[in-house]
Amino acid sequence: MSMIFRRIVNKLQGATCQTLKYCTIVENQTKADIDITPIISKIQYDDENNVYQKPRQVWLENLDTVEEKKLGLVTLHPHIYAAAPRIDIIHQNVHWQRMYRWVSYAHTKTRAEVRGGGKKPWPQKGTGRARHGSIRSPLWRGGGVAHGPRSPTPHFYMLPFYTRVVGLTSTLSVKLAQDDLHIVNELEIPTSEPSYIEQLIEKRNWGSSVLFVDSYDIMPTNITLATDQIKHINLMPVYGLNVYSMLKHNTLVLTEKAARLIEEKLLYQLHRTDYKELSRPFELNQK
Numbered sequence: 001m002s003m004i005f006r007r008i009v010n011k012l013q014g015a016t017c018q019t020l021k022y023c024t025i026v027e028n029q030t031k032a033d034i035d036i037t038p039i040i041s042k043i044q045y046d047d048e049n050n051v052y053q054k055p056r057q058v059w060l061e062n063l064d065t066v067e068e069k070k071l072g073l074v075t076l077h078p079h080i081y082a083a084a085p086r087i088d089i090i091h092q093n094v095h096w097q098r099m100y101r102w103v104s105y106a107h108t109k110t111r112a113e114v115r116g117g118g119k120k121p122w123p124q125k126g127t128g129r130a131r132h133g134s135i136r137s138p139l140w141r142g143g144g145v146a147h148g149p150r151s152p153t154p155h156f157y158m159l160p161f162y163t164r165v166v167g168l169t170s171t172l173s174v175k176l177a178q179d180d181l182h183i184v185n186e187l188e189i190p191t192s193e194p195s196y197i198e199q200l201i202e203k204r205n206w207g208s209s210v211l212f213v214d215s216y217d218i219m220p221t222n223i224t225l226a227t228d229q230i231k232h233i234n235l236m237p238v239y240g241l242n243v244y245s246m247l248k249h250n251t252l253v254l255t256e257k258a259a260r261l262i263e264e265k266l267l268y269q270l271h272r273t274d275y276k277e278l279s280r281p282f283e284l285n286q287k
Contacts, residue, residue, distance in 0.1 A: 041256060042075040053078035056176065058183050060256065063223075064190055066200050074183050074256060080266050081176050083169040090174070092159060093167035093243040100156040108148030111136050117143070158282035161275045167243045169266060172252075181252045182206070183259055187214055187235075192225035197233065207250025208232055213241055215257040238262060 041060065045051070055078055060071040076082075111117070117136030124131055132139075138146040159167075175181040189196060201210055209232040212223065217237035227233045236245065238261050246252055254262070272278075 040073050040075075043260070045077060047079075051078055053082050056081050058176070058181070061182055061184050063184050063187060063200065066196070066203050068204050071185060074259065076176075076259065077263050077267065079270065080169050080263050081172055081181075083166070083173040085174050085177070086166060086170045089163055089167050090170050090243060090247070092163055093171075094247065096157070096159045096164075097242060097244040102155045104149065104153040104155070105151040106149040106153070107151035108145040110146075110148075111138060111144030114142070114144045158279075161279045165266060165269045168241070168262075169270075171243045171246045172262070175246060175252050180207070180250060181254065183254055183256055185256055186220075187212060187223045187255060188220050189222045189226065192222040194226050194230055197223065197226045198230070201233070201251075206253075209249040210234075210251045210253060211236060211245060211249035212253045213238060213258045214255050215261045238265070 042055075045055075056076045057073045058076060058081075060074050062069045062071055111134065114136040117134040119134075121132050121135050122129060134140075134143075136143045138144055172181065189200075201207075212219075212227070212233070212235050214235070215238050217239075219235050224235065227235060232249075234245075234249070238258050241262065
């Protein structure tokens with residue numbers, strides 16, 4: 001009985017030693033291979049004491065490799081990236097953007113513009129027929145059109161100031177909540193081949209269309225050449241960001257500088273007090 005017990009103890013000791021040795025090897029490999037300190041990008045906001053929600057934290061990713069690497073965390077302001085999803089305001093912004101660039105070129109001629117019809121077709125009285133002064137009247141076939149479309153007809157109108165601002169915050173918040181917003185450190189990629197950016201998007205499951213946004217309108221050369229021939233991958237500076245473009249693309253990719261600049265601009269617009277003077281030139285005079 002004692003011999004059996006001794007064999008069991010020896011086996012258990014050997015198994016324990018092997019486990020400890022294996023864990024030590026794995027620990028040494030991870031320390032040697034992974035020597036990257038995580039980046040935690042956080043800024044001090046002036047209204048932190050008055051914010052009812054916690055700041056949102058997003059992973060900072062890379063573009064220099066096809067495989068995704070988490071470089072650290074980026075803290076974002078909840079008023080910009082965690083606002084209430086006002087779907088009605090998003091729809092108003094989309095409708096506004098589609099209408100203000102639409103110019104209708106449908107055109108019809110009036111009775112004065114149609115060729116012919118200068119002579120009265122028959123006398124006013126005595127024939128028993130209806131009274132007519134021209135065969136180009138809208139009552140006649142081939143005549144002019146009354147109240148028809150006249151080109152060019154613009155459909156431009158202006159949304160209220162805060163409707164446009166809240167539309168941007170709502171769309172950014174919806175993109176982040178649906179995991180369709182990603183933050184990268186920069187837009188530099190190692191090659192200008194379009195296949196690289198297509199493999200990267202497919203590997204990271206970013207969908208069929210991607211919008212890259214940078215803080216400045218001069219983009220890196222490689223990503224500009226790589227996306228030039230791909231119609232569903234577009235580049236845009238911060239000052240051109242709009243609701244329609246964000247919804248048109250499946251994934252929105254912001255650089256860290258662009259995300260910070262969007263925060264700064266929209267926080268200023270949300271808390272400015274001179275919005276009435278700003279929107280007065282766009283008011284319709286109904287007097």
